[in-house]
Amino acid sequence: MCPADRNHAASTAARLTALLTAFRPGDEALGVSELSRRTGVSKSSVHRLTTQLLAGGLLERDGAGVRLGLKLFEIGQLATRQRGLVDAARPYLADLREATRNTVHLAVLEGTEVVYLDILRGPDAPTLPSRVGGRFPAHATAVGKAILAHSPESVVDTVIAAGLARISSRTITAPGLLRRQLARVRQDGLAYDREESGVGVVCVASPLRSPGAAAVAAVSISGWTNRMRLDRVAPAVRTAALTISRTLH
Structure with missing residues (x-):
């Protein structure tokens, strides 16, 4: 992997981490705008990344927003x-x-x-x-x-x-x-x-x-x-x- 690819992968991982950790106790569902505000990630990137997380089961659709998915709980049980x-x-x-x-x-x-x-x-x-x-x-x-x-x-x-x-x-x-x-x-x-x-x-x-x-x-x-x-x-x-x-x- 060339340096540019490594930097891109690290940046993507950091933004995915930011999105998943943006949820706070009591949150039900968050929309793209709120996730962008909490993480500093652009709305277009939030939309793209949440689509990937939804596909992997790490997020779940809830109305117009998204919430943390059951897959995260399953992963947590493997600790x-x-x-x-x-x-x-x-x-x-x-x-x-x-x-x-x-x-x-x-x-x-x-x-x-x-x-x-x-x-x-x-x-x-x-x-x-x-x-x-x-x-x-x-x-x-x-x-x-x-x-x-x-x-x-x-x-x-x-x-x-x-x-x-x-x-x-x-x-x-x-x-x-x-x-x-x-x-x-x-x-x-x-x-x-x-x-x-x-x-x-x-x-x-x-x-x-x-x-x-x-x-x-x-x-x-x-x-x-x-x-x-x-x-x-x-x-x-x-x-x-x-x-x-x-x-x-």
Whole structure:
């Protein structure tokens, strides 16, 4: 393949990726004009590319617009590492939810954000913005800090270099303070979110890891500040994380 062909293929792949990732939670169908606005891709290119995606089943026609297709779900199920992790963790997550009646999360780190692989919502828990497949800045979550604390220093450096965005009035935005918290997490095996990702919500998390290895994921419990005692649920979270970690060896 000549350089011109490689450049064209890369450009096409980038635009296809932009179109597929333009959809947001709650979107039903999007038209050509809206997709063009969100992606910066010309309307003529959007029309051509969506035609190709429709043919492949990655998009589906919905009235005058298009929506994400079932084929994407099928492809997602082939992500075996994540699927195996979810299957291994699910019984322990269910036990945590049953015992606490609060919301339980399983998440991994990707770049500077956590991606939620599984969420079991508790009947006594607040309505949270997290969703399966959703992302959130790692520094503002307990699961993110649990993973970062057991990640290579270069990973932490990347998160800090990207900027510690303020998600709530209590989000940690000072690099030095974040590093000190991560050191404490390494010592205790527990990470906390005290209204850092949202007002009125607290969370405690623990990493999933092999002895001496970096964290591959983290589990957490989230609840109302005035209802959930972090000191009471933290041991259960840590025990669940240690047990799941043993099943991954």
